Amino acid sequence: MVTTRADRSWQSRGWAGVAALLLALAGVLVVLPSPARAATAITVNGSSGGRVFDGVGAISGGGGNSRLLFDYPEPQRSDILDYLFKPGYGAAMQIMKVEIGGDTNSTSGAEPSHEHTRGAVNCDRGYEWWMMAQAKARNPNIKLVGLSWGAPGWIGNGNFWSSDSIDYLVAWLGCAASHGLTIDYLGGWNERGRDLNWYKNLRSALNSRGYANVKIVASDDFGWGSADDALRDPAFGNAVSVFGSHYVCGYRSAQTDCPSSANAVNSGKTLWASENGSDDYNAGAPALARGINRDYIDGKMTAYLNWPVIAAITPNVPWSTTGVAVAPQPWSGYYSIGKNTWVMGHTTQFTAPGWRYLDSSTGYLGGNRANGSYVSLKSPNNSDYSTVIETMDAGSAQDLTFSVTGGLSTGTVRVWSTNVRSSNPAEHFVRRADITPSNGSFSLTVQPGYVYSITTTTGQGKGTAVSPAQGTLALPYADGFDSYASGRQAKYLSDHQGSFEVVACGAGRAGQCVRQMSEQAPIFWTSGHAEPFTLLGDVGWRNYTVSSDVMLEKSGYAQLVGRATNYNHDNPHNLNAYYLRVADNGQWSIRSNSTSGNQRTLASGTTAALGTGRWHKLALTLNGSSLSAAIDGVTVGSVTDTTWIAGQIGYATGQGVTAQFDNLTVTPLGGGTSPTGAIRGAGSNRCLDVNGQSQADGAVVQIWDCNNGANQTWTATSSNQLTVYGNKCLDAPSASTGARIRIWSCTGGANQQWRVNADGTITGVQSNLCLDVVGAATANGSAVALWTCNGGSNQQWIRS
Template sequence: MFSGSSRRRSVGGGGAPRGPWHSGWRPRRWAASLLGATVAAAAVLTGFASPAQAATAITINGGSGGRALDGIGAVSGGGGNSRLLVDYPEPQRSDILDYLFKPGYGAAMQLMKVEIGGDTNSTSGAEPSHEHTRGSINCNRGYEWWLMEQARTRNPNIALVGLAWGAPGWIGNGNFWSNDSIDYLVAWLDCAGTHGLTINYLGGWNEKGYNTTWYKNLRSTLNARGYANVKIVASDDFGWGAADDSLRDPAFGNAVQVFGSHYVCGYRSAQTSCPSSSNAVSTGKSLWASENGSDDYNAGAQALARGINRGYLDGKMTGYINWPVIAAITPNIPWATTGVAVAQQPWSGAYSIGKNAWVMAQTTQFTAPGWRYLDASSGYIGGNRNNGSYVSLKSTNNSDYSTIIETMDAGGAQTLDFTVTGGLSTGTVRVWSTNVRSNNTADHFVRGSDITPSGGRFSLTVQPGYVYSITTTSGQGKGAAVSPAQGNLALPYADTFDSYATGREARYLMDQQGSFEIVGCAAGRSGQCVRQMSEQAPIYWTSGQAEPYTLLGDLTWRNYTVSSDVLLEKSGYAQLIGRGNTYNHQGPQNMNGYYFRVTDGGAWSIRSNNTSGNWRTLASGNTSALGTGRWHNLAFTLNGSTLTAAIDGTTVGTATDSTWVAGQIGYGTGQGVTAQFDNLSVTAVGSPGTPTGEIRGAGSNRCLDVNGASQTDGAVVQIWDCNGGANQRWSLTSTNQLTVYGNKCLDVASAASGTRARIWSCTGGTNQQWRLNADGTIVGVASGLCLDINGGATANGSAVQLWTCNGGSNQQWIRG
């Protein structure tokens, strides 16, 4: 699977139509009769603009009451979604960080929640704990400290929030709601201090309910341990039950400073309605949408635009936290394109900044925590939700203000007549906008012509599907850094692990359960090794009882030998993973792939698993006992359908299976088994395959298939479970045609993006000619577009079409 930045989309996809004047802003002046004075009117982002409706009057009154903004930001964690960012080369790593956190550059996040790692999978991976075993604290594990440091370097005012998803199993003997977890969280705060970080907010246990006594004990402990200024957030679950309890239990209410609820607008919804509760509002506490989103970094932009405004309008929520910050994970990992950016290829440096970033910037670059909402100057345009919403906030200087307007559902242009009063500045108004319906990055975060109010009055015509920010502030900007081209991680690949500091994670190694980190090698071996650190089952966040494993590599790796030195520290087993691909993050983390497993007693097996947990033993046997505390070399060769396992250079068994054709390598152990790994090597074997035979989608592992095995001209092409049928056998001719049945060609009726692939009698036309590229893409000669599975779908029957090449896994094909 290609590990580049990808974009999921609905059927048809594509950008909005662009008119002949779309290159910039066009000023418009309104007649004096409209406002009683000549006004240097709002810049209107044109295109084929609809006629404006009757004007809506909005007063921006600095004397209006309202709550203080706590911040707009996102989550790093829940879990592992930021993992690969730290491995990016410079300058790309700094470019991405600037787009996330630097004021006046990109998303300019004001608030960041980070996972307090617990050695267990919490959606897109597992993050390491600072205390794997009781009393053994290492404040340099993982990458969240580094990310918080980078965020604070760029924006010293960013607020930081800590929250646990899971935890090591020693805590409370498996009971999170214990004094052990309170001590554990305080130790994490102590670690933050060693990094020069002040944590502003601390939560309990993500989406696992709440215990009022525990929160009261947490508050008293924080106060006693020098953390009285750390505000407690409760309960990071669904609904506002904690706020209800705070009214019944004043001691609990006094312990908590923020009530945070998840997906207040509905889970992965359009975010059209975002209420809290009357009890929550009546507490007088800050209210947060403390986790929202879970949407694609581009496709989620409309929902994000609504939710940021409507959380305050509907529920007086002053904090909005998107899940997650970034998808810095390979495309087989769940939620591989969610966040505000995608960074899946540290080896190439390629990344992509999404529309979500610019929608977020429309608020974050024009406000700051501490600014006050102006309730009487915020609402729905014309009192109608379908027209869009607007919120106004004033600066702490009581003069500057910003109004953020979204028109996601509007049916046409609307004129807004503004009157500024209540001590706010009547000076120049700057206008920025994002056309959320457009996929052209030139239409995102665009500065228009300034407006000069007359007598505190001015007008703005807003187009449907936009976010606008009007402001008296300055300093906004759009970053200009550009991603390099995508590319595959080449074989051979090797790592001795000797170049890393103790406690860190090896380059590109992504933990999915347990914790694999760098330690000094055991049994007299010099240098550094990777060790699985989790000594007992964790307190899970997911419902599954998955065992520790970690992944590395490019999803296009197909035929190779993965070998590594392995030392078992206790009785149990270790395993090498080959062709690891898609996994299911709910329940046990079952994954498509092959496993070579060896126990300390010498029992070995070659196994296959899939996302449903259908384990199959393909071959097994016994060899001399490996024992514990001794080094051995394990090697696993995957060449076509032949799988070969070797121990210390001697082949112990082979198996034949063709279920999984490509994917990553990995390490694994049994539950609670500590083991060390050294001298990783991945080398290519065999031939790269031929273009004759089946053609599989790398992400779906399903074959390019003629619907219904039809041989009729015009029969559409889809993906389907590979079955060896004649409708799935393709040949590349010397004239660059892909033929099926011997006389039908893969064909498209036009060169337009979104055109459905089909079969047709071969004509020799360029619409039937294809380039099969080394990166796995199949590109139409006539169109220059990629053969694409619509919307990144993986289900049987998903449509195959032409689409702009974007490096997505749904445009990666494995041949032969």
């Protein structure tokens, strides 16, 4: 018999298909059921071997990223700390690495050293002691790690790999002990290679000075060369307990593939992903979800440390939205908890250091990376277990069937989930219906783009504290610095190079002053060797006079800084700002700088020598395009310049110049904002611009060099519109995150209405999302879109 194509078609459908076809021919609409999905089987076997889990946490440091948290008011400060460290509340961090301050910039600022000069140890400087104590108060089991990025220049006469640095680290451990803190791990020099003999000498010093229990991590660099070195030098291997590598999945990558090395895996040492992340506190969540699981699956790493803990810095500072939360405004109490918090909590709230991975119960769903990954761990009680599943790249739902064996509990399974693709907080860290296994088996359907935790444990929870609204730091602002203990940092004053610290005033003045403490060039971590500077205030401050009493302690110069915004991460000396520089010999200048290093002298001259050890009052006035400088109440010069229109104030000195500052005042001036003019991005210093000067409906909006063109001249109307060309409105085509901004004929619609907020943001009335430069880009032509408000400088706008 010959089978026709039609015959074969009917045969392939089976009798159900035949019946359906007959009904269809009769005019009856029939929807056939979808084929059943094949379920992925997972066996959670308590008898499986696996490595001991050390924890998931983050890094406070590598650049002052926790600085402003200390200045937050209550209850917001405690609320934020709870979200970071409290078990059963938020990120529930299990391990925290802190910077051992070195008086030098290490990405987003500088942290003060406990020993600015040889032998002068002060254990109360900085905020890391406080940060560690707060973490311990919430989670007594959290593990603490110390690591240096830079160091004071006296160490080894500029050579970190010296006996000086070993003594320096031992002194830091003594400071920790004086605060009741036990440091569990100690590293060398962050991302700056290794000296094998130095590590051996460090181990000997720790053993002989009472710190035998402190484990050494090597070498907090890229790759696994330390494991190779340990094979060649067993004494080095014996000195080290942990091999720690950075960005094992690739720097700021999607974290899909996270190998270590054969030598590392076979070394018998603990392996850590000792720095990862560097991504936005929301946008980085998919990579974080992959990396926490895949670091162990691919490379047998038992700890994951995200950089950083929190972005408690102002939005003009590099990496202003990284971490698990942002806290840019201690004056308003505003903060925001990111999706990274909940992704991290899916591991930390369901495990603990000392649990053990179950290797045979860990892998990729269906053996395919694109489907997602899962890891299973068991408690030391050999009964409880948790499995963490991520489906970041999956294209559809997947059915999973679990079988529990090997002595693990077959009791009730609790299920929590986070929809990482959603910006709705109600879909983050959600308790779902419990599952009751039958004979140790149960099923679960997982959706794409989610993280799931299934567990036999209890105690998980989602914090309920809510942030207040954003606000500006009001002017006038003043601080006489008399309310602080010696050795502390003044409120809101954030160091970015050097160390500015409250001390007893010199030169016969009573009370407390701020002193620049770094007496020589430090051992730098950044490639650019910046001079000491510290910043304070709101990036939206526009027209003001900043004044301060200043006393040089040695020959050189001191500076007042005004309208400061961004600086270059690799060379923080390249700061967008104006300066009044005054030297001991009486030379003065009004200067401008930029992130590209374009330093210009706008005006200069000479006045009577200031000398050293004598107090003088300096004042820098910035009013529109008019800039002027005064010394001891006498105006010495003025100039017109339009480069910078708003920003913070600050103090600065020459390299190694010690100087004191007192009686800071920032006084507002007239010159209010016109309803018509340019709208300049605080992060880019470029203007909101209609592409190609087009007046057509749908022409996209971007940022571009400010040029006073009609396509950059916007009017804020009484109907909450921002118009250009007189008849075109700033328009959002939808209320969705990522919607590209354009112009369109004005319709009066809510998608064309905007709130110009006091904190510098511009939010859509329809969407309540922020006007955002995509990806925090600063180049000409960078796109502008709607995005979740996050406090970043790419969402800060300044109206001329």
